[in-house]
Amino acid sequence: MSFKVAVIGAGSLVFARTLFTDIMSVPEFRDIEVAFTDINADNLEKTRALCQQDLDANHIPVKIFATTDRREAFRGARYIVNCVRIGGLEGFETDIEIPLKYGVDQCVGDTLCVGGIMYGQRVIAEMLNFCKDIREVAEPGAIMLNYSNPNAMATWACNKYGGVKTIGLCHGEIHGEMQIAEVLGIPREELDIICAGINHQTWYISVKHKGEDMLPRILPGFLAHERFREEEKVRIDMLKRFGYYSTESNGHLSEYVAWYRKRPDEIRDWINLDSWINGETGGYLRVTREERNWFETDYPKILKEPPKKLDGSERGNEHCSYIMEALETGRRYRGHFNVMNEGCITNLPAESVVEVPCYVDGNGISVPKLGELPLGCAAVCSQSIWVQKLAVEAAVHGDVNLLKQAAMMDPLTGAVCNPPEIWQMIDEMLVAQEQWLPQYGEAIRQAKENLAKGNLIPAKDYKGAARLHEKTPAEVSAEREARKITV
Secondary structure, three states: OOEEEEEEEOOOOHHHHHHHHHOOOOOOOOOOOOEEEOOOHHHHHHHHHHHHHHHOOOOOOOOOEEEEEEHHHHHOEHHHHHOOOOOHHHHHHHHHHHHOOOOOOOOOOOOOHHHHHHHHHHHHHHHHHHHHHHHOOOOOOOOOEOOOHHHHHHHHHHHHOOOOOOEEEEHHHHHHHHHHHHHOOHHHEEEEEEEEEEEEEEEEEEEEOOOOOHHHHHHHHHHOOOHHHHHHHHHHHHHHOOOOOOOOOOHHHHHOOOOOOOOOHHHHOOOOOOOOHHOOOOOHHHHHHHHHHHHHHHHHHHOOOOOOOOOOHHHHHHHHHHHHOOOOOOEEEEEEEEEEEOOOEOOOOOOEEEEEEEEEOOOOOOOOOOOOOOOHHHHHHHHHHHHHHHHHHHHHHHHHHHHHHHHHOHHHHHHHHOOOHHHHHHHHHHHHHHHHOOHHHHHHHHHHHHHHOOOOOOOOOOOOOOOOOOOOOHHHHHHHHHHHHOO
């Protein structure tokens, strides 16, 4: 079979190569067309060269077309896989560092909280441009498979305003499923799991083993697990109080709600520093910088590593390739995707993006009707959905009032900052991110005037409650070698 796949943000070496390995592990896909595109020509070429090396070593005749012209990459494509980070690390740094001056201590800052809200403003503005190009030059009915965060906001905007069917994909629930299997001592393939909620705040509402309800065993299992009870304190506390385990990592979850990161002297009570994902201040920013610096330094060594095997043995669990395989071959696939709600979860707003179990085959993507979430779980999700809706409408229309209201309604931001602090913080972030926010021209001009008037609220000299040393490329390389990690 032959069709075209375009990967945008293909200069993201590790993730783009992972997705490409998965796609090319499908035997029927040996004659497809592949286009890579990115604004960073150097990283794009490095990724293309590595992936082409993998293809050649596996005797697959596909030749990757790489271009910085995304319209050419999209031309005739049936699937567009999106994994861009608008603003790159420069923009990401402002998402973390400016809020710290106001006491907002984030671990990741790319989904909710003030960092995620601002990231959404950058991503949505550009992804709507992607949608315009897809409508004009891609294959009619093309699907965008979106990995970019904030996933729910971006997926919402593209479906509502972009005119392109967009499915949001995330691997958080896969990791949680493996944890549950481990604490229960039951192989994952023997468990029947239903997850429902919103991206990064999805709940394992049903876990069964051969028809037996496993939910009552999950909390005792986590409390008895020597590692998880130290690494997942926020998730376990939420499990105790709401009755269901959450999909997202300890660090991520801690920044989506109001309770665990609002007091600097208590943050370390809830997090663990064995891995950044357990709650380190700016942890994802740190490891992303480390990975970039290591990649730029060690690229010649990476080229000499053994090529990826494309026989299926190195295929991962990311949903992307399995969705394509199901749609093209008719093989059934079940996974949890981010889709427009439209009545799937009846006690969440119909116009929202929910993460729910879906089925894919040759007839398309089917979304079952799940009914109501447990009330407490729905309440947690609903609070975030209203932040998302405000942020989406702000990004689409360049409405600074909605933007500031989104930040004000955000659980952690509102728990830490008062309204004048939020207004000033958003002004500062608008100015810092001006180059990526074309929809906010007049608001940025006004923000500059506001900041120039003086009499500003004094910023805090606060670097975060749990900051760790940033490793050098040599340290990262040595660590990867010790753990035998390849790209």
